[in-house]
Amino acid sequence: MEMSAIEECDGLFDFCDKHNKPILIEVDDLVHKLHDGIDEYNKQRQEKAWPIRQKLWARSSGFITSTPYLANIYSSMFNLPAYVFDNYIDFTDYRWNVERRLSDKIVIGWMGSPSHRKDLSILDDVIPFILNKYDNVFFKFVGYVPDKYKDNPKVKYAFTDVNDWHIDKYPQGMDFDIGLIPLQHNDFNYAKSDIKFLEYSRLKIASIVSDISTYKRVVNKKTGLVCRNHKPDDWIKAIEKLIEDKTYRLTLAENAYEYTKNKRTIEGNIGKYKNILTKVLDHANKVQRHNTNLRYAGDCK
Numbered sequence: 353m354e355m356s357a358i359e360e361c362d363g364l365f366d367f368c369d370k371h372n373k374p375i376l377i378e379v380d381d382l383v384h385k386l387h388d389g390i391d392e393y394n395k396q397r398q399e400k401a402w403p404i405r406q407k408l409w410a411r412s413s414g415f416i417t418s419t420p421y422l423a424n425i426y427s428s429m430f431n432l433p434a435y436v437f438d439n440y441i442d443f444t445d446y447r448w449n450v451e452r453r454l455s456d457k458i459v460i461g462w463m464g465s466p467s468h469r470k471d472l473s474i475l476d477d478v479i480p481f482i483l484n485k486y487d488n489v490f491f492k493f494v495g496y497v498p499d500k501y502k503d504n505p506k507v508k509y510a511f512t513d514v515n516d517w518h519i520d521k522y523p524q525g526m527d528f529d530i531g532l533i534p535l536q537h538n539d540f541n542y543a544k545s546d547i548k549f550l551e552y553s554r555l556k557i558a559s560i561v562s563d564i565s566t567y568k569r570v571v572n573k574k575t576g577l578v579c580r581n582h583k584p585d586d587w588i589k590a591i592e593k594l595i596e597d598k599t600y601r602l603t604l605a606e607n608a609y610e611y612t613k614n615k616r617t618i619e620g621n622i623g624k625y626k627n628i629l630t631k632v633l634d635h636a637n638k639v640q641r642h643n644t645n646l647r648y649a650g651d652c653k
Contacts, residue, residue: 365411374413374636376629379422380439382543384429413632418545421565425543435628439545440618441554448523448554456488458595459508461528461557463494463548471541472498474534474562478587483507486595494525523555529601530594531557535564536581542566549576550616553608558601560590575608 368375384402409415409426414433417423423434441448460482462472479491483506490506497509510525531552535541544566552559559576561567570576577594579586594601614620 361408365408369411372636374632375411376414376416376435376632377409377412378416379426380418380545382422382425382540385539413636416628418547419543419566422543435631437625437628438616438621439547439550440616440621441550441612442618443554443613444619447520450523450527450555452556458486458489458530459492459528460489460530460532460591461492461494461526462532462534463526463551464496466496469496469498471534471536471562472496474536474581475532475584475587477584478591481584481588482591482595485592489595492528523551526551526555526557528557530591531559532587532591533559533561533567534581534587535562535566537564546570549608550612553605553612556605556609558594558605559608560587560594570608574604575611576604 365375367373383398383405409432410430412430412432414435415423415426415430416435416437417426418437418439420436423436426432427434460479462475464472479501482489483491483504490508491501491504493501493507493509494511497507497512501507502509511521531548533548533552535544542565546567546569549559549561549567549570553575559570561570561576561578563578563580567576567578570578572578577590579590594604
């Protein structure tokens, strides 16, 4: 069961309880803990939804999460098993077959929702410096764009309206050469997966990421560049390197693409998901047999 649908599923839980069918909750975020970047609308939604989720999640058979950090939190909170299944990329999806940009102009990009506004603030001194230094460099926001950048002629943005956010257009929106992934050090981000790096890599975009456990699998100077959050100069130097050394930029992007293609595809890892479901079903069957034997023993008495 996908996390966002759970508020409407009392009937499904009742049905599964009646027929001894296990329910696994798929969780990809630390949904019970409000973070600094959340807006008032989503804050109220989360505060309203969490008590409902707590009640229903306690009735589940366990969790499938995208990170060990998330698995440990919800397994401990509900005293239920949690299984880790990484996020992966579907290499068979034609919508991600986006042709590489061919231009002397270099586009640096960031993709995310308004919930990441505090993460984006890591780059407050970085973005203006780079745009002022290089005439051929532009910046693109996909999703949220801070108001202070909207009138800048060197800044573009796409899908700022949630109604325009469509899977068919989504990959085409990330038509940039360098992708930035700044993340603050907090529980919410520790629970995050490295999905943005995978998406950038699938599109052969060179990534620069925060030095945070979320992106521990990014190999510095091989599949991406890793920067310290409190050091704007780290970010500036990394971006300058990728702007000025095209060969190095393309090599990083190609290495990341090959890593994603060889290690992080859905089709190459689907067996792990099947193994999780098999374990859960085997356990449910054992419980059912145990309960049946108890009832049979009671009837004999």
